[in-house]
Each structure stands twice: as structure tokens, then as C-alpha cells.
Amino acid sequence: MTNKxxxxxxxxxxxxxxxxxxxPIFREHRDYFYDWCEIGSVYGAPADCIWGGGRAGFGxxxxxxxxxxxxxxNISSRLTFSNSLLREEHLSDKKCNELCRLFSQSPPPQNGVIICFDLLLSYLKENYPHLYFVSSxxxxxxEFSQLVNELDNxxxxxxxxxxxxNKALDKLSDLTTEQKNKVEFLCNECCYVGCADRKNCYENVSRKNLGENCPDHVCKAPNAAEGYRFSKAMESPTFICIEDIQNTYLPMGFSNFKIEGRSLGSALILEFLLYYMTRPEHQLKVREQIYLDSMLDLF
Structure with missing residues (x-):
């Protein structure tokens, strides 16, 4: 491995x-964690952001x-503004503009915005050029050709x-170094691989963030009623485990990996941090410090 x-x-x-x-644990006890990984960014959005398109935020x-x-x-912050149904009149939203203004004026590290819709991309490029942009x-x-076109943007x-x-390795290996540097793999998706309704699911979230009165999206995938299970995600043929990262993706020249989970509980997010970043012999120490030395409410 030549990169992180x-x-x-x-x-x-x-x-x-x-x-x-x-x-603080990650900084003060760096030996607890794999030396081949770092935190590239943390992403999300507060509640009631009409530009939001991922799971509705809170905090x-x-x-x-x-x-x-x-x-x-020294961690980059990303606003999740991936609503796919925005219209021109939505671009003047005061709350979302204030967030972009604040994030764009922040000193290093540079902050970014996760975007789905070209209308919002054009607006942000013109008004907040100090932000960087992530294709959602x-x-x-x-289709792999769609990915290549997006990477060339x-x-x-x-x-x-x-x-x-994720596992189209033959095609991924043929990407240029510049293209590989832009790819950010979604590692722990639990969604059914054969789902043909994923876009409608995201659009339903976009409608709700716009304040539209619409019914919830009903997932028809097998075992959908269980909700997210990390154990189920691990069984998916698209799951990227730490061995995949170490032995396949890093040697191929890829270095960016996204962990999903905004709609989950903090206890499960901690399990992701333990699995993907923490050496097994130190995982209990990290758990204990978070459980016992903080006021964090995991329930």
C-alpha cells in the first residue's frame, strides 16, 4: 500500500x-487505530433544510x-444538500444560504457540499466558489459509463x-489516476442489490424536505421491515470490508471511502468507527472511554 x-x-x-x-481519543491514542486510515470529512445537515435530500438531519x-x-x-465538513427536486424559487432559501456562507468563509480545512441537482450546483459555484462539490x-x-462521465466533470x-x-474491479482498474482520486466508495450500504426503486426512495425524502405532504416510501425489498442491520450489510456482495480496502482498493489507487448512517443511532455509528478504524485489540478501550468518560447518550 502506498496511500491511505x-x-x-x-x-x-x-x-x-x-x-x-x-x-479526542483518535488524536490522543493514535496507536489504537490503523495507521493506514484517516478521517477525510464528516457530512450531514441540520433539520428543516429544504436543499437536503439525504435522510432528514437533526441535532x-x-x-x-x-x-x-x-x-x-482539521477535518473537512460537508453539507448534505442532495435534494433532487429543487426549483428556482428554492435557491433563495435563507437557512441553506446562511449555512453555505458560514461554511465557505471558514478557514482551512476547506468545506464541501454534497449535490445531486445541476441547478443547485450552478448556483453554488457562482455564489460560494470556496466550497468544493461532491456528486451524490x-x-x-x-451504469459504469455514467460514473466515468461524472468523474470527468x-x-x-x-x-x-x-x-x-463497488465490485466492478476490472473497469475500475482501468480508470486514470485522476479519476481514481475522485471516486468515493459507499462501503456499508444495506439496501437490496436488486432494488429497482432506489431513486424513488430518494425522491420521497426530497419531497418531504420540501415540505410536501406525501406518503412514506414503502420499500419492497426482501426483509425491508428489519431496517438497517450492519450484519446484513456485511453479507451483501457489494460490501467493502477493511480487508478489501487494504488488499484491493488501496493497491489499485483508490483512497476515499464513505460510511453511511445518518438515520441510524449513535451506538451503531460507533460500531462503524470501531470496525473500520480501530485495531481489534483496542476496540474495548475505545468503547469504554466513550461509554464511561462522556455524557454521550446512546439510547
Missing amino acids: AYYHLPGLFEFYDLYAAFL EHSPREVLDLMKEY TTKVLT DDFSYVVPDFRL
Whole structure:
């Protein structure tokens, strides 16, 4: 391996308390964690953001508090503004613009926005040029040629492919170095590989964030009623485990890996941090420090 894995973690606003407990451990006890990985960014959005398109955010801490925490640890913050159904009149939204203004004026590290819709991309490029932009997996680009076109778009610093392209290794290996540097794999998706309704699911979330009165999306995938299970995600043929990262993706020249989980509980996010970043012999120590030395409420 000649490069490091950079993880892009969920819950910038949603799991502030967890990161406030975890990041000091990550800095002060770096030997607890794999030396081949770092935190590339933390992504999320507060509640009631009409530009949001991922799972609706929440959290009690202000954007300034969130930014200050990330800056203290030199971690990039990303706003999840991946609503796919925005219209021109939505671009003037005061709350979303204030967030972009704050994030774009923040000193290093540079902050970004995860985007699905070209209308919003054009607006942000013109008004907040100091932000970088990430092409969202909510575009559901399942054809490899679509991924290549997205990677060749100079507007995007990173592109998150549909998870079903994770194991297209023969085609992925043929990408240029510049293209590989922009790919950000979604590692732990639990969604059914054969799902043909994923885009409708994301659009349902977009409608709700716009305040539309619409019924919930009903997932028809096998065992959908169970909800997210990390154990089930691990059984998916598209799952990227730490051995895959070490032995396949890093040697191929890929270095960016996204962990999903904004709609989950902080206890499960901690399990992701333990699995993907923490040496097995130190996982109990990390758990104990977070459980016993903080006010973090995992339930």
C-alpha cells in the first residue's frame, strides 16, 4: 500500500456528541487505530433544510459549534444538500444560504457540499466558489459509463458511485489516476442489490424536505421491515470490508471511502468507527472511554 484510506463519516450535526467524545481519543491514542486510515470529512445537515435530500438531519448544536469542533481536529465538513427536486424559487432559501456562507468563509480545512441537482450546483459555484462539490450517490448512476462521465466533470472533487458498482474491479482498474482520486466508495450500504426503486426512495425524502405532504416510501425489498442491520450489510456482495480496502482498493489507487448512517443511532455509528478504524485489540478501550468518560447518550 502506498496511500491511505480517507473515511467520510456520517452525522456532522446528528452525531456531534459522539464525535466530541471520539475525536479526542483518535488524536490522543493514535496507536489504537490503523495507521493506514484517516478521517477525510464528516457530512450531514441540520433539520428543516429544504436543499437536503439525504435522510432528514437533526441535532441540538449550532452550525458554529459544529464547525469549531471539526476545525479543532482539521477535518473537512460537508453539507448534505442532495435534494433532487429543487426549483428556482428554492435557491433563495435563507437557512441553506446562511449555512453555505458560514461554511465557505471558514478557514482551512476547506468545506464541501454534497449535490445531486445541476441547478443547485450552478448556483453554488457562482455564489460560494470556496466550497468544493461532491456528486451524490442519490443520483443512482448504475451504469459504469455514467460514473466515468461524472468523474470527468471538473466541477466535482469527489463522486460517490452507486454501491452496485463497488465490485466492478476490472473497469475500475482501468480508470486514470485522476479519476481514481475522485471516486468515493459507499462501503456499508444495506439496501437490496436488486432494488429497482432506489431513486424513488430518494425522491420521497426530497419531497418531504420540501415540505410536501406525501406518503412514506414503502420499500419492497426482501426483509425491508428489519431496517438497517450492519450484519446484513456485511453479507451483501457489494460490501467493502477493511480487508478489501487494504488488499484491493488501496493497491489499485483508490483512497476515499464513505460510511453511511445518518438515520441510524449513535451506538451503531460507533460500531462503524470501531470496525473500520480501530485495531481489534483496542476496540474495548475505545468503547469504554466513550461509554464511561462522556455524557454521550446512546439510547
